[in-house]
Amino acid sequence: MRETNDSISILLIEDNEGDIRLTKEALSMGKIKNSLTVLHDGEEAIKHLKTLRNENPKVLPDLVILDLNLPVIDGLEVLKFIKNDKILAKLPVVVLTTSKDNDDIKKAYSYHANSFITKPIDWEQFVDVIKSIEEFWLSIVKLPPRSE
């Protein structure tokens, strides 16, 4: 069961330091209590999620924000891994990438990304987009119940 005053845990998988910093700033301004974990490459992300799934599924993130162009293992591979795993499949994954390529958009949705968002180049717009993600996913949407 999710308690209403529980902090929402967000996992950000992103290698660009500037984008990480802006995301952190935007999320800290949000009305809803949240905690952010940042991982910098796809391999690290898969390892982290596997460990939590096997050892402590209760603390799996409530929401994943995933970049596509990541070092070592690509974001689409991370997405496939999450969505093909019985326990992890329920985690909402918001793809947030510089790509606006139709092929990437199609692939991400067919691998069951929950939504695909192209990063605006302008930093103020970037912060607005993060705020919109926060508002929509944390206050409008019902997130999946946490694993026992």
Place this chain on the structure above:
Amino acid sequence: MSDNITMVQPVNILLVEDNPGDARLAQEGLKESKLNNELNIVTDGEQALDYLHKRGNFKDVKTPDLILLDLNLPKIDGREVLAEIKKNERLKTIPVVILTTSQAEEDILKTYSLHANCYISKPLDLDQFIKVVRSIENFWLTIVKLPPK
């Protein structure tokens, strides 16, 4: 974001909803949108699948860009409609927003596992309901990149 606004074709939304009051509120909420959208409404799960597979009366419809799906539907249940959409190669990329009165954890978990794009429970209050419809519209039509047509 600006790319979406310049899109000339209207965003095609399919609402699957058997409650006429809720359908009307959704219509009102979407009408005020700044973005050009076209809303089509079907009232049970069977019609929804006929629409999506372009069968019977729905031979000439456009494939929707976004689906708003209620769960408790006559004939074919919303969960089944969702499962069929997400298993179908042509349809599975279409974002499906579950919009339902159910707040049951079982429904939330099950629909996310069936690859619903997001789950929203309908507020009872009318103004809140319209606000939620507008949030859906704002997020999915202006922030998100929908799959290419």
